[in-house]
Amino acid sequence: AQSVSQHNHHVILSEAASLELGCNYSYGGTVNLFWYVQYPGQHLQLLLKYFSGDPLVKGIKGFEAEFIKSKFSFNLRKPSVQWSDTAEYFCAVKDNTDKLIFGTGTRLQVFP
Amino acid sequence: EAGVTQFPSHSVIEKGQTVTLRCDPISGHDNLYWYRRVMGKEIKFLLHFVKESKQDESGMPNNRFLAERTGGTYSTLKVQPAELEDSGVYFCASSLMNTGELFFGEGSRLTVL
Numbered sequence: 309a310q311s312v313s314q315h316n317h318h319v320i321l322s323e324a325a326s327l328e329l330g331c332n333y334s335y336g337g338t339v340n341l342f343w344y345v346q347y348p349g350q351h352l353q354l355l356l357k358y359f360s361g362d363p364l365v366k367g368i369k370g371f372e373a374e375f376i377k378s379k380f381s382f383n384l385r386k387p388s389v390q391w392s393d394t395a396e397y398f399c400a401v402k403d404n405t406d407k408l409i410f411g412t413g414t415r416l417q418v419f420p
Numbered sequence: 421e422a423g424v425t426q427f428p429s430h431s432v433i434e435k436g437q438t439v440t441l442r443c444d445p446i447s448g449h450d451n452l453y454w455y456r457r458v459m460g461k462e463i464k465f466l467l468h469f470v471k472e473s474k475q476d477e478s479g480m481p482n483n484r485f486l487a488e489r490t491g492g493t494y495s496t497l498k499v500q501p502a503e504l505e506d507s508g509v510y511f512c513a514s515s516l517m518n519t520g521e522l523f524f525g526e527g528s529r530l531t532v533l
Contacts, residue, residue, distance in 0.1 A: 340520045352524035359520060402520060407476060410463040
């Protein structure tokens, strides 16, 4: 069965620090990859997605992610975080059955 | 344009009672999904409707859970009778056919005492 691993469960950073959240998936076929974010009190929303093409994907709010097929990874990065990035981040993979498989989420706290 | 709406936002019931959660997808979205997150765990797939048909219900935990989408518009998820382990946040999402992006509602938090 497909699975998604997010290794960092809770990350605490100061503003302006760089961020990298790890994501690995187990599915060996063609995948679509996603990062979703849930800000406090809000619904899950899409940060970025990878379907094909350039493995470096740019998303909203300065986030980017790199798809490395050989490592089954899709890590999320941001060069300089802000207090408003405090949220929970979810990596997800969509396989050929049309459903999203999510990781356990990473809670990010950014302090001013 | 209205997003995915879910009702109620929070429900507290006693073990053995029944609860019905409702999801209104974005208008025109044929795909509708239910997911559940138990505290601290991953967001787990429950089932997928395409219009009014159940495309995949492999994630439904047991026969105490019943999902419907009559007419291919809104969907309901009924839990009867509720057990303690059913507590969690139930998310609904919708999407257009053949697109990758799911749009999520804010979730319905269910607490079973």
